[in-house]
Amino acid sequence: MLAKTFSCPFCRKVREMVAVLDLDVLFYPCPQKGPTFRPKVLEMGGKKQFPYMVDPNTGVAMYESDDIIKYLADTYGDGTIPIMLSLGLFTTITAGLATIWRIWKGSSYTVSKLPPQPIEIWAYEGSPFCKIAREALVELELPHLLHSCARGSPKRQEIFKKLGLFQVPYIEDPNTGVKMFESSEIVEYLKATYSLYPQ
Ligand SMILES: N[C@@H](CCC(=O)N[C@@H](CS)C(=O)NCC(=O)O)C(=O)O
Structure with a gap:
């Protein structure tokens, strides 16, 4: 499980690693003012910071995009992290630039019904x-x-x-x-x- 907002560069980095590893991942979106999963992240991990990952296969839970990327590479890959995802601040800047054209999209909440199943x-x-x-x-x-x-x-x-x-x-x-x-x-x-x- 991964909780996230959409235009956040840190969340984007993690989504790129998910794509590289070809993983199937259950996402719980945390847009600004979202009433459901933002408080859940605080309750589960102690901080309102995104992304937050819980791996139901191992019970591991963590914040910090770079730590999540390393964890995914080690657990579901051969430990290799693509160069573009391993450059620290530069990776964050490029991930931010990738979302900048539609930065206003996918980050604010629209009042909705929660479906029983994903x-x-x-x-x-x-x-x-x-x-x-x-x-x-x-x-x-x-x-x-x-x-x-x-x-x-x-x-x-x-x-x-x-x-x-x-x-x-x-x-x-x-x-x-x-x-x-x-x-x-x-x-x-x-x-x-x-x-x-x-x-
Ligand atoms: N060092 C952290 C930074 C994460 C971060 O700053 N995330 C922002 C979203 S881009 C956040 O959680 N903001 C608090 C909020 O949205 O309420 C990481 O790499 O995961």
């Missing part, structure tokens, strides 16, 4: 279309299970076999049975289904 999304860091869909998930504070499928991921072939094409973002919502492609339609669907004040 929404599943197939996506990868670096795709602008995936980013649009994930910003909506974060703004609506919707827990989501991310199936990473960056270039080279075997999950791409799984999606292709199951659906006859590979395209991301793709979501499956176990709460409603809805399965869909197309970032703009996903955003509309999420707002219509979970926002308390859909426009």
Whole structure:
């Protein structure tokens, strides 16, 4: 489990490592003024600081993006951290620049209903279309299970076999049975289904 905001450069660094390791991760979004998971992070870890990671496989929990990246590399990889994620302040600056064009998106809370089950999304860091869909998930504070499928991921072939094409973002919502492609339609669907004040 990883708690995060979207435009935060520290959270972005961790999401990039998740993509590199091709991990499936359950995200609990913590947008500004989000009422649910921000207080939870404080309760669990003692600080309101993001990202915060809990690994249900090992029971390990931690703050600090660089520590999380190292932990993930050691636990789920061969310990290698890509050079661009191991440059300290420079990594943070470049991660910040990567989010700057849409810095106002994915960080503020929109009043929403909490679904009983997390929404599943197939996506990868670096795709602008995936980013649009994930910003909506974060703004609506919707827990989501991310199936990473960056270039080279075997999950791409799984999606292709199951659906006859590979395209991301793709979501499956176990709460409603809805399965869909197309970032703009996903955003509309999420707002219509979970926002308390859909426009
Ligand atoms: N050194 C920490 C810095 C994390 C940090 O400063 N996160 C900011 C978000 S970008 C934060 O938690 N701010 C408090 C808040 O949003 O309430 C790390 O690398 O994880």
